[in-house]
Structure formats: C-alpha cells, structure tokens
Amino acid sequence: MLSERRLQVLRAIVQDYVGTEEPVGSKALTERHNLGVSPATVRNDMAALEDEGYIAQPHTSAGRIPTDKGYRLFVDKLAEVKPLTAPERRAIQNFLDGAVDLDDVVARTVRLLAQLTRQVAVVQYPSLTRSTVRHVELLSMAPARVMLVLITDTGRVEQRMIDCPAPFGETSLADLRARLNSRVAGRRFTDVPQLVQDLPEGFEAEDRGTVQTVLSTLLETLVERTEERLMIGGTANLTRFGHDFPLTIRPVLEALEEQVVLLKLLGEAKDPGMTVRIGHENAHEGLNSTSVVSVGYGSGGEAVAKLGVVGPTRMDYPGTMGAVRAVARYVGQILAES
Amino acid sequence: MLSERRLQVLRAIVQDYVGTEEPVGSKALTERHNLGVSPATVRNDMAALEDEGYIAQPHTSAGRIPTDKGYRLFVDKLAEVKPLTAPERRAIQNFLDGAVDLDDVVARTVRLLAQLTRQVAVVQYPSLTRSTVRHVELLSMAPARVMLVLITDTGRVEQRMIDCPAPFGETSLADLRARLNSRVAGRRFTDVPQLVQDLPEGFEAEDRGTVQTVLSTLLETLVERTEERLMIGGTANLTRFGHDFPLTIRPVLEALEEQVVLLKLLGEAKDPGMTVRIGHENAHEGLNSTSVVSVGYGSGGEAVAKLGVVGPTRMDYPGTMGAVRAVARYVGQILAES
DNA sequence: GGCTGGCACTCGTATGCGGTGAGTGCCAGG
DNA sequence: CCTGGCACTCACCGCATACGAGTGCCAGCC
Numbered sequence: 001m002l003s004e005r006r007l008q009v010l011r012a013i014v015q016d017y018v019g020t021e022e023p024v025g026s027k028a029l030t031e032r033h034n035l036g037v038s039p040a041t042v043r044n045d046m047a048a049l050e051d052e053g054y055i056a057q058p059h060t061s062a063g064r065i066p067t068d069k070g071y072r073l074f075v076d077k078l079a080e081v082k083p084l085t086a087p088e089r090r091a092i093q094n095f096l097d098g099a100v101d102l103d104d105v106v107a108r109t110v111r112l113l114a115q116l117t118r119q120v121a122v123v124q125y126p127s128l129t130r131s132t133v134r135h136v137e138l139l140s141m142a143p144a145r146v147m148l149v150l151i152t153d154t155g156r157v158e159q160r161m162i163d164c165p166a167p168f169g170e171t172s173l174a175d176l177r178a179r180l181n182s183r184v185a186g187r188r189f190t191d192v193p194q195l196v197q198d199l200p201e202g203f204e205a206e207d208r209g210t211v212q213t214v215l216s217t218l219l220e221t222l223v224e225r226t227e228e229r230l231m232i233g234g235t236a237n238l239t240r241f242g243h244d245f246p247l248t249i250r251p252v253l254e255a256l257e258e259q260v261v262l263l264k265l266l267g268e269a270k271d272p273g274m275t276v277r278i279g280h281e282n283a284h285e286g287l288n289s290t291s292v293v294s295v296g297y298g299s300g301g302e303a304v305a306k307l308g309v310v311g312p313t314r315m316d317y318p319g320t321m322g323a324v325r326a327v328a329r330y331v332g333q334i335l336a337e338s
Numbered sequence: 339m340l341s342e343r344r345l346q347v348l349r350a351i352v353q354d355y356v357g358t359e360e361p362v363g364s365k366a367l368t369e370r371h372n373l374g375v376s377p378a379t380v381r382n383d384m385a386a387l388e389d390e391g392y393i394a395q396p397h398t399s400a401g402r403i404p405t406d407k408g409y410r411l412f413v414d415k416l417a418e419v420k421p422l423t424a425p426e427r428r429a430i431q432n433f434l435d436g437a438v439d440l441d442d443v444v445a446r447t448v449r450l451l452a453q454l455t456r457q458v459a460v461v462q463y464p465s466l467t468r469s470t471v472r473h474v475e476l477l478s479m480a481p482a483r484v485m486l487v488l489i490t491d492t493g494r495v496e497q498r499m500i501d502c503p504a505p506f507g508e509t510s511l512a513d514l515r516a517r518l519n520s521r522v523a524g525r526r527f528t529d530v531p532q533l534v535q536d537l538p539e540g541f542e543a544e545d546r547g548t549v550q551t552v553l554s555t556l557l558e559t560l561v562e563r564t565e566e567r568l569m570i571g572g573t574a575n576l577t578r579f580g581h582d583f584p585l586t587i588r589p590v591l592e593a594l595e596e597q598v599v600l601l602k603l604l605g606e607a608k609d610p611g612m613t614v615r616i617g618h619e620n621a622h623e624g625l626n627s628t629s630v631v632s633v634g635y636g637s638g639g640e641a642v643a644k645l646g647v648v649g650p651t652r653m654d655y656p657g658t659m660g661a662v663r664a665v666a667r668y669v670g671q672i673l674a675e676s
Numbered sequence: 677g678g679c680t681g682g683c684a685c686t687c688g689t690a691t692g693c694g695g696t697g698a699g700t701g702c703c704a705g706g
Numbered sequence: 707c708c709t710g711g712c713a714c715t716c717a718c719c720g721c722a723t724a725c726g727a728g729t730g731c732c733a734g735c736c
Contacts, residue, residue, distance in 0.1 A: 363729085364729080381730075382730095384729090385729090385730080395728090398729080399728050399729065400727080401728065
C-alpha cells in the first residue's frame with residue numbers, strides 16, 4: 001500500500017504532466033506543490049512509484065510520466081470531477097435550447113463537447129431498442145409500393161420503402177395503419193414483434209401477403225437499425241496531441257472513421273455512471289494511446305444512448321469528466337422536453 | 339505561348355512529383371520520360387516554365403515542383419480523365435446497390451470515394467430546393483400538437499413538431515392532409531408557397547389559425563432546411579499528406595468540421611460538369627494547400643446535390659477526377675431507381 | 677536558332693563532436 | 707525517515723565539416 005504522501009506525489013505528477021506535457025522531475029515538483037519535503041525524498045517516492053508501475057521515465061535522465069496504471073489510480077482515487085462554472089452551464093443550456101430537431105440536438109451536442117473539452121467528441125443517436133414507438137405511418141407511393149415511416153419517442157424518424165407482392169388499396173392501407181398504430185403506439189420496440197403477430201388474420205386473403213411484407217419490414221427496421229448511428233466532431237483537436245504525432249494521429253483517425261469500432265467502444269462501458277477507459281484498456285489497438293470518457297444519457301431515468309470524448313491519455317480528467325457529465329445531463333433534459 | 343515540348347516537360351514534372359512527392363530535377367526527368375532531349379535542354383525549358391510561374395523551386399539547389407498555376411494548366415490542357423477499370427466499376431455498383439435508404443446511400447458513397455481516391459470524401463445530401471415533394475404527412479401527437487413529415491422524391495425525410503394555436507380534430511387533420519397533398523405532391527419546392535397560398539380559405543374559421551401555422555411551418559422547413567447537410571469521410575487519409583507537415587493538416591481538419599465552409603465550397607463550383615479548385619483558388623484559407631474536385635449528381639438530368647474529394651494540391655488529378663465522375667454517375671442511377 | 681556537354685556554384689542535408697544541464701541514484705549524517 | 711551532497715547519465719544544442727543533387731551559364735556543334 002502506498003503512503004498518503006506518495007499518492008500526493010502521483011497526483012502532482014499527473015497534474016503537472018497534463019499541464020506541461022513534459023516529463024516532470026523531483027525538483028520541479030517540490031517547487032510547484034508544497035509537499036513539505038525535499039526533492040531527495042520525492043525521488044525516493046518516485047522510485048517506489050516506478051517500482052509499482054505507476055510512473056515511468058522516457059529516457060534514463062529525464063523526469064517521470066504517468067503510466068496507464070498511474071492514470072487509472074489517479075482517476076479512481078485521486079481526482080474529483082470538476083463541476084463546470086455557472087457561465088459554462090448557462091452557455092450549454094442556451095446552445096442546446098436552440099436545437100430544432102433530433103439531428104440538430106446531436107450535432108450541437110457534438111460541437112459543444114468538442115469545444116468544452118478541446119477533444120474529439122462522440123455522440124450516439126438515441127437508440128431504437130430502448131425507445132418506444134410514437135407513430136407508424138404508411139404512405140402509398142404507387143399501387144404496389146408503400147413507404148413505411150417510423151417515429152420514435154425521442155423524435156427519431158426511420159423510413160423504408162416496401163415493394164408489395166400485390167396492389168394494395170388506399171382503404172386497406174388506412175385500415176392497416178389504424179390497426180397497427182392502435183397496437184404499437186407507445187409500446188417499447190422490444191414488445192412490438194409479439195403485439196403484431198396475429199395482425200394479418202384480420203385481413204382479406206388477397207391483402208394478407210402485403211400485410212405480412214409490411215410487418216416483416218417493420219420488424220426488420222426495428223432490429224437492423226438497432227445498429228446505431230453516431231456523430232463525431234472536434235477531430236481537429238487531435239493535432240494538439242504532441243509535436244511528434246503524425247504517427248499517433250493516424251490510427252486514431254482510422255478508428256474514429258469506423259463507426260463499428262466506436263459503437264463497440266461506447267457499448268463496452270457498462271458502468272451505469274461515467275466510464276473512463278485509459279490507454280491499453282481500450283480493446284482497439286489504434287486507441288491504445290488515448291483515453292475514452294463516456295456516459296449514458298437519456299430522457300427519462302434510463303439511458304437511451306451514450307456520449308463521450310476521446311483524447312490523449314494525458315488529458316485533464318477532472319475537467320473532461322465534469323464536462324461530459326454536465327452535457328449528458330442537459331441533453332437528457334432537452335430530449336425529455338421534446 | 340509555350341512550345342509543345344515545354345508542355346510535355348510540365349506534364350512530366352507534375353506526374354513525377356505526384357508520384358514521388360519530391361522535387362524533380364532535370365536529370366531524373368530525362369531518365370524517366372523519353373523526351374528525346376538532354377538534361378541541359380530540359381533545364382532551359384524549366385527556367386522558362388519558372389519564369390511563367392508554372393513551377394517553382396522550394397530551395398535554390400533543389401528540383402522543381404508545380405505551382406497552383408502549373409496544376410491548373412495540367413488539369414485544363416494536359417490531363418485526361420482516367421476512366422476506372424471494369425472491376426472497379428463493378429465494385430462500385432455492387433457496393434452502392436446494397437444501400438437500404440438515403441442515409442445509407444450517402445454513407446456508402448462517402449466510404450467508396452474515400453477508398454477509391456485515398457483522400458477525404460465529401461457528399462452532400464440531395465438538396466431540398468431542387469427536389470420535388472413526394473408526400474406531406476400530418477400526424478396528430480396530442481390534441482394541439484401535430485407532427486409534420488415531409489418526404490422528397492429523393493427519399494429524404496424531414497420532420498417538424500408543431501404546436502397549434504387551438505385543438506385540431508382528426509377529421510380536420512385528414513382534410514388538410516388530403517388537400518395539401520393534392521396540391522403539392524409531385525411539385526417542386528420552389529413552387530409550393532404559391533400553391534398553398536389560398537388553402538386556409540377552405541376551412542372553418544376556428545381551424546384557420548392552425549392551418550396557417552402548419553403551412554408556415556411547412557414553408558419554413560422548405561426554406562430553412564435548404565441549409566443542406568453533408569457527410570464526410572476518409573479524414574485518416576490526410577495523414578498521407580507528407581511526413582513534414584502536421585501544421586498543414588490542422589487547418590484542413592478545422593475547415594472540414596465547418597459544414598458551412600464545405601457547403602460554400604461545393605456551392606461555388608458552378609460548372610455543370612466537373613470542377614477542380616486548386617490551392618489558392620479555394621476561398622477558405624485553411625484549404626489553400628488543397629485541391630477540391632467536385633461534381634453534381636442527381637437522379638434525373640438535373641443535379642440535385644454535389645459530391646467531391648479534398649486532397650493535397652499534389653494529387654493524382656486524372657485518377658481522382660475519374661473516380662469522382664464515376665461515383666457521381668452511379669449514385670445518380672441509384673437515386674433514380676429508388 | 678536550338679540543342680548539348682562541361683563546369684563552377686549554391687545550398688540543404690547528413691554527420692560528427694564537445695559542452696551543457698536537468699534529472700537521477702546512492703550514501704552518509706541528522 | 708528525511709535531508710543535503712555528489713557522481714553519473716544522457717538527451718539536446720550549437721557548430722563545423724563534408725557531401726551531393728541540382729542549377730545557371732557558356733562555348734561549341736548541328
């Protein structure tokens with residue numbers, strides 16, 4: 001077990017390194033933080049911290065930098081989430097209040113997060129699986145062609161074109177629309193399959209094929225589109241990484257382009273609260289030198305999607321976590337209102 | 339006027355420089371292209387080309403690289419758009435055919451373009467202004483709350499929530515829906531304002547306010563959403579720029595984040611065919627060392643939106659132009675089918 | 677007049693070499 | 707257990723040198 005002072009030394013190292021981006025030495029530490037001991041003592045502490053794997057030296061005669069393990073300890077034990085200032089909170093609220101629809105909410109959230117944290121922001125669209133159906137609309141586009149429009153309680157809209165096996169009259173369509181909505185409106189997506197199972201039985205034989213087609217398309221849409229969309233922004237902030245980094249930035253950009261990777265990344269974070277994944281804790285190789293701070297957000301009590309930021313492991317964890325948490329909270333409010 | 343051989347020298351310089359990313363000297367030129375003359379002669383030609391501003395030397399004792407003006411001449415006079423190979427065409431078709439809806443079409447197009455050109459791809463969503471209305475749907479969400487859903491001929495869907503001044507019955511809603519659609523379905527967006535102008539007159543006095551509100555929201559949607567969306571991809575390709583300049587990449591990333599900038603960029607290209615903007619021809623400062631190749635695409639004869647790629651001025655113009663043109667053509671086909 | 681070979685010149689890059697200093701580990705003493 | 711002192715390491719900086727690709731120019735040739 002590390003003594004209290006050694007933990008303080010670790011905290012100081014993390015803070016200084018995050019600030020200066022340069023390895024921090026024992027002398028500088030004692031000067032900038034009043035630890036009440038001499039550099040020599042700090043050196044001993046540092047040697048101990050290095051033995052335990054919390055810090056490392058890039059070169060023999062350089063200062064120390066925190067390792068992933070060091071950041072982990074810092075985040076778990078030493079850091080307190082830094083709440084935003086009042087003006088910041090107001091700015092967030094004002095900015096998000098201006099959104100006109102779901103796309104806009106997500107887009108604004110991304111910009112906001114990227115600006116607040118000066119890092120790459122990732123915002124997942126509210127998931128379909130956990131949403132409820134607000135309305136299903138069927139539109140006749142041609143005699144044997146129907147457009148299915150699905151509207152969720154979070155304001156998301158999905159549409160799908162359907163080729164019917166047989167022509168389908170306007171009255172039948174209206175009938176189907178009415179019956180469908182009376183069954184599924186307000187229900188959770190996961191319940192829909194059960195609810196519509198016996199629907200074709202109420203129709204004429206000639207229409208039954210089409211009804212079946214429409215239903216299966218609806219179910220497909222519910223399931224397939226579970227594959228969730230997301231939006232990212234602030235990639236320009238990657239250039240702040242370090243002066244060395246054309247090599248570091250590339251795999252990160254590549255990873256960010258793969259929505260699948262990002263979705264998995266957000267999905268892995270099971271913690272109901274905020275999750276911080278540091279460096280090699282991220283499964284994806286390209287993100288081994290980055291940390292991901294993510295948190296769920298949602299209109300009600302339950303989280304419907306996640307958002308977060310991706311930045312260098314050497315990031316301002318307290319500030320970032322504060323910003324992420326605050327933004328998630330406000331986005332939840334906005335969604336609840338609409 | 340430049341002699342034929344000098345033009346050939348310029349062409350050779352562009353080709354070599356694009357290939358090697360290094361300034362090209364007179365000796366190397368004569369070795370790799372059989373110009374039929376000696377290095378000394380080429381040197382004279384190069385001096386002339388430099389006087390005219392087509393090429394420049396980064397340092398006194400280095401080879402030459404093309405200037406923006408040089409690339410311009412190359413693109414206008416010396417390059418032929420390189421058609422794609424048959425397998426490439428098949429791959430495009432197959433990949434795009436798999437798309438399930440408009441979002442998917444755009445997403446796949448971006449990926450495709452980025453992969454084919456190994457550069458940053460930008461695809462604009464089919465514009466609202468030039469589209470026609472396929473259907474307007476009105477859904478009652480609450481007694482005095484209506485959702486407006488607008489579907490375009492390109493499959494794009496826009497929705498908008500409306501708070502009505504007074505409760506609005508289902509029958510009135512159905513009535514409005516029917517009258518609205520009979521007037522605007524199949525018409526161009528630009529014509530809609532005229533077409534609905536006198537619509538409120540046919541309604542009861544108590545409903546007229548609501549009808550008016552719905553109509554003005556519709557018109558707003560038509561106008562405001564003219565502000566068009568777009569999707570970008572392949573930003574990781576920016577890292578191929580050169581090993582030298584992480585400084586160049588930053589402003590480009592920043593510019594790419596600003597949708598407004600990109601939209602203006604695509605919008606400026608008035609040429610009905612393909613447009614190439616080279617280096618400083620781009621108004622935006624951050625893109626002064628990049629070239630933009632863009633072209634319109636559309637389902638019918640008319641272009642409904644644009645797509646293109648952004649890359650270093652030192653790009654493979656014939657190949658890029660070929661890829662952009664081919665992709666635009668196929669996307670147009672896909673849109674026409676759906 | 678235009679092309680060619682030769683030649684001197686420029687200048688950016690690579691290489692080698694001390695000097696400097698931040699930072700360390702260790703040790704003896706308080 | 708902390709502290710001051712001390713020798714040691716090694717990345718970084720500046721500088722001086724060598725190298726060589728590439729140029730411009732000129733005299734000669736077709």
